[in-house]
Amino acid sequence: MKRLTLGLTFLALFAACDAVAQTKSASPGRAAGTTNASSFDALVKKADAARAADQTDEAMRLYKQVVRMRPGFAEGWWYLGMLYYEADQYPDGRAAFRHLTGLKPEMALGWAMLGLCEFEIKDFDSALAHLEKADQLKIPSEQGFYDVSKYHFALLLIRSGRFESAVKIIGDFARQGKDSQQFAEAMGLAALRKPLLPNELPPLEREMVLDVGHAMCDSAARRAAGAERDRLELLRKYPTAPQIHYISGTMVLANDSDKALEEWNAELAISPEHPQALVSIAAEYLKRGEYQRALPYAERAVEASPNYFAAHAILGQVLAEGDLDVPRGTHELETAVWLAPWQPQVHFALGTAYAKAGRKTDAAKEREEFLRLRGQSEVAVSKP
Structure with a gap:
């Protein structure tokens, strides 16, 4: 899938451009009253008129003249890049948005469009880096555009294993009611921990991925009746499939933690080294203050998946919070932060361990990073 119904999206983006680019009045030659400035103004007006009239080829030709005449004119690069993107000319779009991000590195929209162009030419590593940069700068929530950028960002996170x-x-x-089949498919891939893009999914696996995705979206949206019906249907259709009992446990955890433990242990009967089930069982016992019961599951999780940040995080919390071995627990949490520096809760847990060890300066740094990352994650999905 290339886009999520972008028909009106980019009209809104064009309208928003003046507010975010803020370059017309700032361009040095435009206020000088010189002949060159007048010629430049006239050329920009012609390009704008061609764009407004949907004369794409003519608008491209004119905007190319605009940016040749004034390479520092960020708004020209923005419109040129958008025209290239809409015309499926992604390499040229990437080049335009590279110019734009060089001129306006604080402009989240520029990084987002650069990432979307790179996604279309399958430069996925660069696309992930640039969509993540846009996310950090807080992508504006204009109708549709935020959704497209965040959706593609989620796909690339799945592909990279950041499920x-x-x-x-x-x-x-899903909590905003945006759980179409495209979103459900992505949710299913993430929940089943398949590092694939939707078009890479084998056809025989698609039904289960969609079933899981719809169930997880219902659960995330707190549609209790639908989520329970979905959960039971998953268990009926896929009783011995890996990951299904684990997902079932996560869906009932908020209302029935004993049932969740039962489901996670059922997962271990199918997949004895399932790291997420081991982590979840350890986390539930940690929550109950049963540190000795949590410890063997946390140890097994690290043994089963030594590069899984959550395994090191839960082991570190059990050891540190339970006063079983604070120095070792701190080391495990440091490993978790090294493996997943983007996870705010891991920084918070490490800060707590540092505080317990009397390392006040280190604790303050980790809590500051926690607040910074949490602030990024709390950007609204759409305007209320």
Whole structure:
């Protein structure tokens, strides 16, 4: 899928451009009253008129003249890049948005469009880096545009194995009632921990991915009746499939933690080294203050998946919070932060461990980073 119904999206973006670019009045030659400035103004007006009249080729030709005449005119690069994107000319669009981000590095929209162009030419690593940069700068929530950028960001997080972050993004959409089949498919890929883009999914796996995705979206949106019906249907259709009992446990955790433990242990009967089930069981016992019961599950999680940040995080919390071995617990939490520096809760847990060890300066730094990352994650999915 290339876009999420972008028909009106870019009209809104064009309208928003003046507010975000803020370059017309700031361009040095435009206020000088010189002949060159008048010629430049006239050329920009012609380009704007061609764009407004949907004369795409003519608008491209004129905007290329605009940016040749004044390479520092960010608004020209913006419109040129948008025209290239809409015309499916992604390499040229990427070049235009590279110019724009060089001129306006604080402009989230520029980084987002650069990432979307790179997504279309399958430069996925660069696309992830630039969509993440846009996310950090807080993408404006104009109708449709935010959705497109965040959706593609979630797809790239899934592809890179950052499933928890992708689930959070898609869950936020579900809570806004935005859980179309495209979102459900992405949620299913993330929940089943398949590092694939939707078009890479084998056809025989699609039904289960969609079933899981719809169930997880219902759960995230707190549609209790639908979520329970979905959960039971998953267990009926896929009783021995890996990951299904784990997902079932996560869906009932908020209302029935004993049932969640039962489901996670059922997952371990199918997949004895399932790291997420091990982490979840350890986390539930940690929440109950049963540190000795939590410890073996946390240890097994690290053994099963030594590069999984959550395994090190839960082991560190059990050891530190339970006063079982604070120095080792701190080291495990440091490993978790190293593996997943983008996870705010891991920084908070490490800060707590540092405070317990009397490392006040380090604790303050980790809590500051926690607040910074949490602030990024609390950007609204759409305007209220």
